[in-house]
Amino acid sequence: MELANLSVLLVWGAATALAVALVAFAVDLSRLSGAKVDARDAARDRAKVAVGAGAPVDEPVSPYGPDAGATAPGPVNRKLAGIGMSVTWLAVMLLFVAIVLRGVAAGRTPWANMYEFALVGTFVAVAVFVGVNTRRDVRFLGAFVAGLGVLFLVLAQTRFFVEAMGVQPALQKYWLVIHVGVAIAATGIFTVAFVTSVLQLLRDGRDNGSVLLGSRRWGWLDHTPAPSALESLSFRLNSVAFVLWTFTLIGGAIWAEDAWGRYWGWDPKEVWSFIVWVVYAAYLHARTTRGWSGTRAAWFVVAGYACVLFNFTGVNLIFNGKHSYSGL
Amino acid sequence: MAGRTSREGTYVPEGIADEFTQGEPAQGAPSSDERSGDKQQKPDRPSAPALGLVGTLRWMWRQLTSMRVALMLLMLLAVAAVPGSVLPQRNQDAAGVIEYLADHPTAGEWLDKAGFFDVYSSVWFSAIYILLFVSLVGCILPRSAAHYRALRGRPPRVPSRFNRFPAKASATTDASPEQVADAVAARLRGKISWLPTFRVDRGEEAARGKRPASATVSAERGYLRETGNLVFHLALVGLLVSVATGQLLHYRGQAIVTEGRGFANAVVDYDTFEKGSWFRPESLVPFSMTLDRFESEFASDTVAFAQARDFTAHVTVTEPSGEQRPEQIKVNHPIVVDGAKVYLQGNGFAPDITVRDAEGEVAFAGRVTFIPQDTMYTSRGVVKVPDVSPGLDQIGFVGYFLPTAEVEADGSARSAFPQPVDPLLVLEVYTGDLGLDDGSPQNVYELDTASLTPALDENGDRVKVLARPGETVELPDGLGTLTLGDELPRYVALDLRHDPSLTFVLVFALLALGGLTVSLFTPRRRVWARAYAGQDGATVVEIAGLARGDDAGLQAEVDRALAAVPGEVQQPEAADAPAETSVVTPDSVVEPVETRSEKD
Ligand code: HEM
Numbered sequence: 001m002e003l004a005n006l007s008v009l010l011v012w013g014a015a016t017a018l019a020v021a022l023v024a025f026a027v028d029l030s031r032l033s034g035a036k037v038d039a040r041d042a043a044r045d046r047a048k049v050a051v052g053a054g055a056p057v058d059e060p061v062s063p064y065g066p067d068a069g070a071t072a073p074g075p076v077n078r079k080l081a082g083i084g085m086s087v088t089w090l091a092v093m094l095l096f097v098a099i100v101l102r103g104v105a106a107g108r109t110p111w112a113n114m115y116e117f118a119l120v121g122t123f124v125a126v127a128v129f130v131g132v133n134t135r136r137d138v139r140f141l142g143a144f145v146a147g148l149g150v151l152f153l154v155l156a157q158t159r160f161f162v163e164a165m166g167v168q169p170a171l172q173k174y175w176l177v178i179h180v181g182v183a184i185a186a187t188g189i190f191t192v193a194f195v196t197s198v199l200q201l202l203r204d205g206r207d208n209g210s211v212l213l214g215s216r217r218w219g220w221l222d223h224t225p226a227p228s229a230l231e232s233l234s235f236r237l238n239s240v241a242f243v244l245w246t247f248t249l250i251g252g253a254i255w256a257e258d259a260w261g262r263y264w265g266w267d268p269k270e271v272w273s274f275i276v277w278v279v280y281a282a283y284l285h286a287r288t289t290r291g292w293s294g295t296r297a298a299w300f301v302v303a304g305y306a307c308v309l310f311n312f313t314g315v316n317l318i319f320n321g322k323h324s325y326s327g328l
Numbered sequence: 329m330a331g332r333t334s335r336e337g338t339y340v341p342e343g344i345a346d347e348f349t350q351g352e353p354a355q356g357a358p359s360s361d362e363r364s365g366d367k368q369q370k371p372d373r374p375s376a377p378a379l380g381l382v383g384t385l386r387w388m389w390r391q392l393t394s395m396r397v398a399l400m401l402l403m404l405l406a407v408a409a410v411p412g413s414v415l416p417q418r419n420q421d422a423a424g425v426i427e428y429l430a431d432h433p434t435a436g437e438w439l440d441k442a443g444f445f446d447v448y449s450s451v452w453f454s455a456i457y458i459l460l461f462v463s464l465v466g467c468i469l470p471r472s473a474a475h476y477r478a479l480r481g482r483p484p485r486v487p488s489r490f491n492r493f494p495a496k497a498s499a500t501t502d503a504s505p506e507q508v509a510d511a512v513a514a515r516l517r518g519k520i521s522w523l524p525t526f527r528v529d530r531g532e533e534a535a536r537g538k539r540p541a542s543a544t545v546s547a548e549r550g551y552l553r554e555t556g557n558l559v560f561h562l563a564l565v566g567l568l569v570s571v572a573t574g575q576l577l578h579y580r581g582q583a584i585v586t587e588g589r590g591f592a593n594a595v596v597d598y599d600t601f602e603k604g605s606w607f608r609p610e611s612l613v614p615f616s617m618t619l620d621r622f623e624s625e626f627a628s629d630t631v632a633f634a635q636a637r638d639f640t641a642h643v644t645v646t647e648p649s650g651e652q653r654p655e656q657i658k659v660n661h662p663i664v665v666d667g668a669k670v671y672l673q674g675n676g677f678a679p680d681i682t683v684r685d686a687e688g689e690v691a692f693a694g695r696v697t698f699i700p701q702d703t704m705y706t707s708r709g710v711v712k713v714p715d716v717s718p719g720l721d722q723i724g725f726v727g728y729f730l731p732t733a734e735v736e737a738d739g740s741a742r743s744a745f746p747q748p749v750d751p752l753l754v755l756e757v758y759t760g761d762l763g764l765d766d767g768s769p770q771n772v773y774e775l776d777t778a779s780l781t782p783a784l785d786e787n788g789d790r791v792k793v794l795a796r797p798g799e800t801v802e803l804p805d806g807l808g809t810l811t812l813g814d815e816l817p818r819y820v821a822l823d824l825r826h827d828p829s830l831t832f833v834l835v836f837a838l839l840a841l842g843g844l845t846v847s848l849f850t851p852r853r854r855v856w857a858r859a860y861a862g863q864d865g866a867t868v869v870e871i872a873g874l875a876r877g878d879d880a881g882l883q884a885e886v887d888r889a890l891a892a893v894p895g896e897v898q899q900p901e902a903a904d905a906p907a908e909t910s911v912v913t914p915d916s917v918v919e920p921v922e923t924r925s926e927k928d
Contacts, residue, residue, distance in 0.1 A: 165631045239848040250838070291396070
């Protein structure tokens with residue numbers, strides 16, 4: 001029992017850390033937008049000069065927008081983004097320990113109900129964010145990932161919470177680890193990809209002279225990577241998540257064959273998992289369809305992610321099917 | 329034919345934007361419409377046909393197999409799947425449908441007519457996915473044929489200018505152009521000769537303009553990407569066919585079996601039986617099965633009080649040959665007998681009940697299945713006693729079996745734990761004509777009390793007969809006695825299913841997964857190299873790369889090829905501009921499309 005309580009405390013700790021990170025990232029973005037000098041132009045000028053002078057090829061100009069390069073001495077102090085990153089790392093670690101303790105307290109894999117799913121899903125999303133950030137600078141995603149993370153954790157703690165305990169016979173199988181684990185991983189990655197696509201849409205709107213997005217308040221958008229770079233980042237994340245989701249469906253069907261006596265029965269959870277799959281398949285087709293790639297394809301990511309969220313919340317709470325394991 | 333076949337023989341479905349197969353780097357390229365000149369391919373302007381019947385049909389087919397229509401159909405499929413999760417569906421929740429129809433008589437009737445209670449077998453849902461699959465086949469088969477040809481083709485010829493490619497590198501060396509080209513070709517082929525990374529052509533090129541004759545390399549990798557894509561789509565078709573075949577051949581039967589008893593695998597022995605239209609009764613292998621013992625376990629701690637933990641049915645299977653073997657069936661662990669799977673779907677109590685009529689004759693003796701109504705196994709059951717001595721009224725009982733009885737002050741009772749700690753049988757008694765004699769089928773779990781008279785006490789309340797195991801109790805109004813057996817046999821609800829398509833369904837699903845993974849993560853790249861004698865006598869090496877879609881590893885691939893250049897290598901300073909300035913403009917890259925014709 002103590003372990004379970006400690007786990008709950010740690011989740012609050014992680015939520016707090018993410019809230020701090022959210023503030024740090026947000027202030028960082030607003031500073032960027034307030035910066036007098038358009039850093040992008042400045043950097044571009046630098047790049048031109050560098051080329052003209054025959055500078056070495058590895059001039060630190062990242063394809064994701066020059067000012068996104070950590071080493072580029074930009075005119076804006078990004079210390080707050082650094083703080084945001086550190087606090088996000090802290091949140092990842094707190095959440096990790098919280099999940100492990102929860103598993104120990106319940107004596108099983110810590111992802112068998114909605115509360116636990118939300119914890120682990122948030123963990124994956126934030127971990128994917130910090131993970132990707134070690135390879136390329138994606139700190140501009142920070143405010144949004146941290147924001148969603150806080151939202152999910154607070155919802156989990158206040159709305160989805162159930163005591164740590166064992167599970168009913170239908171769940172006692174290694175497929176719980178595989179099927180649900182992979183589903184959570186996919187959800188976490190879809191989350192980061194969604195944030196990326198939303199930024200792509202915003203940035204695209206601003207670049208194309210949207211009145212709403214053209215105002216100074218959205219100036220920070222100029223410091224995000226170009227829409228095409230955002231689109232390709234989102235695509236890469238989405239393709240990983242889509243393969244994982246495909247596996248979730250297949251694994252779920254194999255498990256259902258054993259647990260429920262049929263591999264597919266159009267139970268509400270199955271229906272919505274299928275819808276998610278079809279929408280993301282449509283996204284992949286849209287990307288390669290003339291007239292549908294780019295911005296339009298990004299809307300599919302938004303629709304797909306809405307379905308992911310509904311599959312997780314709406315289907316658990318509204319419908320009543322075989323898949324009623326929310327514990328609520 | 330729908331779509332078009334490019335000069336390389338790659339089939340491209342209508343409406344697909346694919347710079348790679350058209351040899352055109354992605355960024356900044358205008359829609360390929362401008363060049364194709366085929367007005368019909370414009371996404372926003374499908375021109376109306378004025379071509380007569382054949383022309384119209386061809387036009388429709390071309391539309392159906394186009395990428396845009398596939399996209400629309402996919403979206404439609406997603407939307408059409410929604411109502412099935414919102415409205416109750418007959419095959420899962422028949423009672424829910426009846427309730428809905430009662431609550432919404434008008435709307436319900438319309439929805440019913442439109443198939444909204446059987447969404448996934450409705451005409452419209454089927455139409456969408458059948459069209460989608462027709463589209464898929466129409467799109468994939470020509471692509472497969474083109475890919476088969478492409479697999480035997482050669483990499484595209486070296487383009488004349490490299491400066492506009494997204495990835496490039498150059499160097500000078502003292503090795504000869506031939507040595508350089510050979511080394512680069514070897515590096516691109518990779519170490520495993522029978523499994524080359526790139527398909528490579530070593531060539532020579534005549535002098536052109538200021539450039540002297542050169543040794544060239546053209547290489548392409550990632551044919552597997554298209555292979556994966558085709559495998560994926562074809563596997564989806566296989567999946568659909570397997571599922572449909574399974575629907576036609578399958579059977580499923582439910583049987584309720586109590587401890588110590590058994591059943592045989594024959595249509596008549598099942599309580600309910602459902603089959604596909606191609607099912608033949610001969611396909612039932614006549615094995616039989618006896619339930620030896622049933623065990624259940626429940627949590628008793630406070631957090632998860634009474635939550636189910638484990639169910640095990642110990643059975644003995646008798647094969648048609650007479651051979652016997654013990655087996656265990658658990659939730660999640662069906663057993664397989666002669667190709668049929670047997671599942672443990674439910675369980676409960678089937679107490680032994682004996683009823684003697686007013687004349688002391690045994691009018692009923694047997695096990696009665698009580699169906700659990702809640703997690704504590706408060707179980708409801710019905711006893712029908714038609715075989716009373718001549719001249720007496722038939723008797724009917726309806727009531728509850730409570731494994732751990734908790735009787736409230738007001739006389740109501742429920743169970744407080746699923747295990748038989750303090751078992752109690754609580755029955756109301758009815759007399760009259762049970763209506764069994766006219767031969768019409770009746771639900772054994774329901775007692776039609778409309779035409780029966782309840783037994784009442786002096787206050788006018790219904791009499792409740794209470795019995796504990798081993799007890800014999802008097803029935804009211806001198807109707808006789810009821811005895812509850814000492815032992816409380818358990819029953820299990822077994823679900824037996826045979827679906828010969830399962831293996832195929834699994835294989836196609838995994839093929840789809842594999843194909844998808846390969847197609848999404850295999851980089852498709854082309855690399856070209858040219859080496860020639862420069863003005864100062866040193867050999868100049870130029871390498872360029874082109875990838876399908878966005879490919880972060882392309883420059884590294886080109887750099888690796890450059891690293892293979894032998895001799896004293898010097899890389900020119902500022903050979904490369906930063907990524908941003910190397911963006912390709914469309915006009916400059918039309919050239920790479922030029923490929924060898926299939927003949928040479
Ligand atoms: C059941 C319906 C379909 C599903 C679920 C489906 C699913 C998918 C998925 C998941 C991908 C991404 C994998 C990849 O990029 O290689 C894909 C790609 C593709 N699909 Fe489909 N598809 C369907 C029908 C069709 C149809 C009808 C067409 C033809 C009109 C088509 C043509 C393509 C093409 C050309 C690609 C490759 C895109 C690229 O170049 O990357 N698909 N499909």
